Amino acid sequence: MTLSSSPTRPVGLLLLAFAVMAVFALCADAYRFRDDESSELSHLLMKLRRDQHRKHCWKYSLDGLTESQLTKCAHRFIHFANQQLRKWKHRSSLASFHYNVNINKRNKELLTRVDTKYRRFSSKLTLFALKFKGKRMSGLSASDARMLRDLQWNMVFGRRKDSSRMSNLDSQLSQSYDTAVGCYAPGKCLDSGEDNVKNFFRTKNDYDQLRYLWKSWRNATGAKFRNAFVERAQLLNESVRPAGFKNYAFFEYFTDFEDPKFPETVVSLYNQFKPLYEQLHAYLRHRLHQKYPGKFAANGLLPGHLGDDPWGSQYTKWHNEFVPFPAAESIDFDGILKDRERRGLLTVPQLPHVADEFYRSLGLPKMTETFWRKSVFLKPKDHKMNCHGTAFDMHSASRDDFRIKMCTRMDMSSFSTVHHEMGHIMYFMLYSRQPVLFQGSANSGFHEAIGDTITLSVKTAEHFQAIKFAKHLNDTHESQVNTQLTQALENVMFLPFAMTVDLWKWRYISGEVPKEQLNQDWWRLRGLYAGVGPSVSRSEADTDALSKYHAAKNIGYVRYFISFLLKFQFYKAMCEEAGHKGPLSTCDFYKSTAAGDKLRRMLQLGRSKPWPDALQQLTGRRDISADALMEYFQPLHNWLKDYNAKNGVPVGWTVPANPMQSAST
DSSP states (O other), X not given: OOTTTOSSHHHHHHHHHHHHHHHHHHHTTOSSOOHXXXXXXXXHHHHHHHHHTSOOGGGSOOTTOOHHHHHHHHHHHXXXXXXXXXXXXXXXXXXXXXXXXXXXXXXXXXXXXXXXXXXXXXXXXXXXXXXXXXXXXTTSOHHHHHHXXXXXXXXXXXXXXXXXXXXXXXXXXXXXXXXXXXXXXXXXXXXXXXXXHHHHHHHOOOHHHHHHHHHHHHHHTHHHHHHHHHHHHHHHHHHHTTTTOSOHHHHHHHXXXXXXXXXXXXXXXXXXXXXXXXXXXXXHHHHHHHHSTTSSOTXXXXXXXXXXXXXXXXXXXXXXXXXXXXXXXXXXXXXXXHHHHHTTSOOGGGHHHXXXXXXXXXTOOOOOHHHHHHOBOSOOSSSOOOOSOEEEEOOOTTSOOEEEEOOOOSXXXXXXXXXXXXXXXXXXXXXXXXXXXXXXXXXXXXXXXXXXXXXXXXXXXXXXXXXXXXXXXXXXXHHHHHHHHHHHHHHXXXXXXXXXXXXXXXXXXXXXXXXXXXXXXXXXXXXXXXXXEOSSOOOTTTOGGGGSHHHHHTOOOHHHHHHHHHHHHHHHHHHHHTTOOSOGGGOOOTTOHHHHXXXXXXXXXXXXXXXXXHHHHHHSXXXXXXXXXXXXXXXXXXXXXXXXXXXXXXXXXXXXXXTTSOSOO
């Protein structure tokens, strides 16, 4: 129909169409899916399905094509994949964001539907990409060859029911985890959600209440997820065989780190910082044994319920009580922030703007207008939200839609989190000009390390003075050691937990450990690398690893282990670029455009180059190492060795024959 053939009705229809589009635009600001957004999603999915019915060379046999024709076909296929993947990623991110900021049945169903369709499309792409495997295409550019390889390194759900089942498992686990409730005494329970449980652990010290909550949270989560974990492991293994991988465990770490012996590499990295960890563990166990006499062995495993969270992964809540030099001036970051709030100098909604100003001081781009409109920084009062801080790349055609969702508070934890999440956003923004297949982290550890590198800079006395949040602070050697203890309880204590989650998963999925020994193997690894044991005796039915969100949802966790090492390498490189003098732990590279420019050059690469190339761009070296971490904590390490030796503190631990027996007496 043309305007000339029917002048009245087409104009009316066009006006109606513009009106509908305007309604869609207005509703885009909403923090949950509404009918118009669901309709928009359905429309786009239909459009994509129509596109798939077009004739493409890669849908047919490639055997009769010449090398030149093959090369052209591969190039067209890669172009098609980039176009369509952007659309799918956009819809997947949209569905995920709205489910996470408004947890309800409708959003859950929509997320499941989108993820199922995305998996099917991704599987088709991989099957098409595998047709080119082994074909000679000398004219294919290095960039296209890398993208084609990435398309071949993917999961394939050959049967529709497998894809649907995987999406349903993910959805069920998400909802069950997000609505789980923990109790700290009979009949005394917290509001639902992990955030409330973590807050209780972070702020309470009652030994028996913490132990009760430790067990209660596992009853509400891990114990219920065992069958789903076993079923999903089978589906995952089946999904990677078409691409030529022997099991999902090998697929996961090889496609990320391109290291066929990566689990051994992880253990080797652990051994680099083990001397520091053993001294820190000994000191912490010694002080906790003094606080809770008779509750656990002075030379044994630490009970798992004494940390900042129900997994015993970090222990920062003890830094004030166990500070090495009580008389030395220590920096109370929480107190400084709350004081500014009390005096009307700082509000919770202003914290993201403080983080934005830090990145801009490095000469990096400012957050987009869409970011400020669509991010969610405050916990809603009228519906449930997943408060875990998360950054989203919406993969919009305009390349300006990036979002954060978190429940911000006026404390150092939120101050650090918003700087960390904005690091993800900065990575999204700077690699957004790459093809979609290259829009990602050089390896999974890079993405996490960027924001963490920034937090190392902002969590210094020097930075709080630079942004005029605090007057001159007397940063003596003693106060530096005090601050380093806080950092070590957060960073060093975390590393063994971070490596164990995926090592445990890989050992089962690869067939190294039978399902009848899942929980035993978890506690054997926790004891071996962390010196941590269960707070009450456990059985195989408990499956305690799955009480952690990432383990339950199959979200790779070794990235945090790698990122916690990388961030010290990144930090040291940026401090050197900024011209820092003095102990590494006192560096603040705020306002250093030289450091920012070096960071920018690495981030712009995305995953277009092998990760050692990206690492070399910033640090000058091509290997991941604990050297920078050990240098950072050298003053604390020296003090710990001296203290433990002088006070006869036992160093090390032994894992019992039954690692599931209680470490608490």
